[in-house]
Amino acid sequence: MSSVVLVSLAICIAAIGYALSRGGPPERFAAKIVVVWLLTDVGYHLIFGPSGFIVVDPAHIVIDGAELVAITWLALRANRVWPVWAAAAQLMTFSGHLVALIEPGGINRAYWAMTQLPPYIQLFALVCGVAFHNRRIQQIGHYRSWRLS
Numbered sequence: 103m104s105s106v107v108l109v110s111l112a113i114c115i116a117a118i119g120y121a122l123s124r125g126g127p128p129e130r131f132a133a134k135i136v137v138v139w140l141l142t143d144v145g146y147h148l149i150f151g152p153s154g155f156i157v158v159d160p161a162h163i164v165i166d167g168a169e170l171v172a173i174t175w176l177a178l179r180a181n182r183v184w185p186v187w188a189a190a191a192q193l194m195t196f197s198g199h200l201v202a203l204i205e206p207g208g209i210n211r212a213y214w215a216m217t218q219l220p221p222y223i224q225l226f227a228l229v230c231g232v233a234f235h236n237r238r239i240q241q242i243g244h245y246r247s248w249r250l251s
Contacts, residue, residue, distance in 0.1 A: 128180035184231030
C-alpha cells in the first residue's frame with residue numbers, strides 16, 4: 103500500500119475512534135456509516151484493483167449513493183449542525199460521478215478531486231461535531247441527541 107493510502111486510513115481510523123469513544127449517538131452513528139463505507143470501498147478495491155478515474159465506476163455510484171442517503175438521513179434527524187456539512191460533502195462526491203457520466207472526456211483529475219476530497223470534509227465535520235458535543239456537555243450538561251418528530 104502506498105503511503106498516501108496508509109495516511110488516509112490512519113486519518114479515518116483516528117476520526118472513527120474519536121467519534122466512537124467521545125461522541126454522542128449521532129456521532130457514533132456517523133462513525134458506523136464511515137466504517138461501512140470504508141470496509142466496502144477497501145474490499146471492493148482489494149478484489150477489483152485501484153480506480154483509474156478515467157471512467158465512472160458503477161460500484162462507486164452505488165456505494166457513494168448509499169452513503170449519501172445515510173448521511174442525509176442523519177442530517178435530517180440529528181439535533182446537530184455538523185451532519186449538514188457531511189451531507190453536503192457527500193453530495194459533492196456523488197455529483198462527481200454524475201458529472202463524469204455526463205462529460206467523460208479528459209476529466210480524470212477533476213473526477214478524482216470531486217470524489218476523493220469531500221470525505222475529508224466529512225471527517226473534519228465529524229471530528230468538529232464530537233468536539234462541539236463534548237464542549238456542550240461540559241457547558242450545559244446532557245441534551246437531546248435527536249430531533250423530535
